[in-house]
Amino acid sequence: MKPLTFQTPSKILIEAGASSKIGGLLKGYKATHVLLVTDEKVRAAGLTRNAEAAIAEAGIARTVFDGVVVDAPSHVIEAAAEICRECGVDAVVAIGGGSALDTAKLVAYLAKTPDKLDDIYGVDLATGDRLPLLLVPTTAGTGSEVTPISIVKTPNNEKKAVISPLLIPDWVILDPQLTLGLPPHLTAQTGIDAMAHAIEAYTGKIKKNPTSDQFALKALALLSANLRKVYTDGSDLEARSEMLLGSMLAGMAFANSPVAAVHALAYPIGEIFDVGHGLSIALVLPYVLEFNRPAAEALYAELSDVIQPGYRRQSDAADAAAFIAEIEAICRDCGVPGSLSAVGIGEGDLSKLAKGAMKHAERLLVNNPRELDDDQARAIYAKALAGASRP
Numbered sequence: 115m116k117p118l119t120f121q122t123p124s125k126i127l128i129e130a131g132a133s134s135k136i137g138g139l140l141k142g143y144k145a146t147h148v149l150l151v152t153d154e155k156v157r158a159a160g161l162t163r164n165a166e167a168a169i170a171e172a173g174i175a176r177t178v179f180d181g182v183v184v185d186a187p188s189h190v191i192e193a194a195a196e197i198c199r200e201c202g203v204d205a206v207v208a209i210g211g212g213s214a215l216d217t218a219k220l221v222a223y224l225a226k227t228p229d230k231l232d233d234i235y236g237v238d239l240a241t242g243d244r245l246p247l248l249l250v251p252t253t254a255g256t257g258s259e260v261t262p263i264s265i266v267k268t269p270n271n272e273k274k275a276v277i278s279p280l281l282i283p284d285w286v287i288l289d290p291q292l293t294l295g296l297p298p299h300l301t302a303q304t305g306i307d308a309m310a311h312a313i314e315a316y317t318g319k320i321k322k323n324p325t326s327d328q329f330a331l332k333a334l335a336l337l338s339a340n341l342r343k344v345y346t347d348g349s350d351l352e353a354r355s356e357m358l359l360g361s362m363l364a365g366m367a368f369a370n371s372p373v374a375a376v377h378a379l380a381y382p383i384g385e386i387f388d389v390g391h392g393l394s395i396a397l398v399l400p401y402v403l404e405f406n407r408p409a410a411e412a413l414y415a416e417l418s419d420v421i422q423p424g425y426r427r428q429s430d431a432a433d434a435a436a437f438i439a440e441i442e443a444i445c446r447d448c449g450v451p452g453s454l455s456a457v458g459i460g461e462g463d464l465s466k467l468a469k470g471a472m473k474h475a476e477r478l479l480v481n482n483p484r485e486l487d488d489d490q491a492r493a494i495y496a497k498a499l500a501g502a503s504r505p
């Protein structure tokens with residue numbers, strides 16, 4: 115067997131209402147003053163209420179930082195870390211989507227070390243220490259709660275990653291009640307992002323391994339069985355629970371077999387057009403799968419009956435086509451726009467986007483099952499603009 119390493123958080127609590135248990139969990143770290151990292155919308159929706167009450171009941175002081183901004187800009191992270199240092203914070207809790215989680219992961223690190231954010235972009239450059247860290251996702255989602263990754267928007271709108279095992283939290287708390295009010299369009303977009311994590315992990319060229327495969331397969335089964343349900347009925351707690359579990363498992367898969375061209379092509383859409391991560395993924399996903407098909411046909415075929423239980427396998431070619439068609443159908447049924455034009459992208463933007471995608475060659479495109487150059491990236495965007503994934 116090929117040697118492999120697999121990293122994941124050691125402590126996970128999954129329970130409706132679990133955010134009420136945060137006070138007790140923090141006591142395990144002898145926390146006296148917690149920074150609660152969230153955003154205004156999430157707090158206004160009451161999603162931090164139970165956790166805040168539990169922290170107070172445990173006799174732990176708290177400072178709330180609700181200044182998280184979508185896509186974790188570097189200045190926001192630095193400001194929150196400064197608040198930690200000023201207030202003598204000794205533990206960090208995040209409640210929110212991937213942006214809040216990514217912010218908190220770096221805040222817990224920067225508050226404890228003299229390192230500067232600018233110096234730790236890349237792999238394993240964050241090597242110091244961090245504060246105890248508890249992550250509570252409210253989207254299903256990025257899987258950020260289990261990955262060693264934080265994605266940061268730099269002042270020139272580039273997305274850069276800090277990757278270090280230190281960013282894996284001490285506790286992951288999945289409380290599906292917190293996702294009940296996620297609006298349908300965000301439910302769909304974040305859910306498709308999670309599916310993309312599982313698919314890209316399963317077809318990863320370099321680090322795909324038997325462990326990441328198991329997580330990816332279970333994640334895809336859960337996500338595909340429940341995404342349409344939660345899109346049409348957000349109050350279905352069981353389906354919400356399975357989505358949250360699926361997105362965490364997808365996170366475990368891609369934390370160990372990283373994502374590839376879908377993400378490389380999605381990032382420039384977010385960087386240049388200020389489009390949310392999930393939507394930018396959903397806009398390119400079927401088109402990248404179609405491009406990858408010649409290299410990934412057998413693997414896509416293996417996923418065909420995972421996402422469509424009862425589907426009768428025929429041949430790799432037919433099954434891979436059925437797999438891509440079902441992903442397209444999920445996107446369509448969940449209201450994903452059929453063309454890049456829906457977010458203001460036109461023909462004249464395609465070269466700029468392709469150039470942007472190539473910036474992620476080293477971290478992401480190396481994992482893609484099929485090699486991809488600038489012209490091919492542009493051609494994929496052109497298809498996503500025309501709204502036709504079939505050649």
Ligand SMILES: NC(=O)c1ccc[n+]([C@@H]2O[C@H](COP(=O)([O-])OP(=O)(O)OC[C@H]3O[C@@H](n4cnc5c(N)ncnc54)[C@H](O)[C@@H]3O)[C@@H](O)[C@H]2O)c1
Nearest residue numbers: 155185211212213252253256258261263265292295296391
């Ligand atoms: N670290 C990782 O491994 C990793 C992986 C994938 C993506 N990401 C990053 O995560 C970010 C995207 O995260 P996201 O897709 O979870 O969205 P997000 O955190 O950017 O949130 C999107 C919006 O949803 C709102 N929201 C979140 N939860 C809600 C709820 N339960 N009810 C109502 N509104 C809610 C937020 O207030 C926000 O307005 C991007 O910056 C992306 O780069 C990180």
Ligand SMILES: [Fe+2]
Nearest residue numbers: 256307311395
């Ligand atoms: Fe993603």
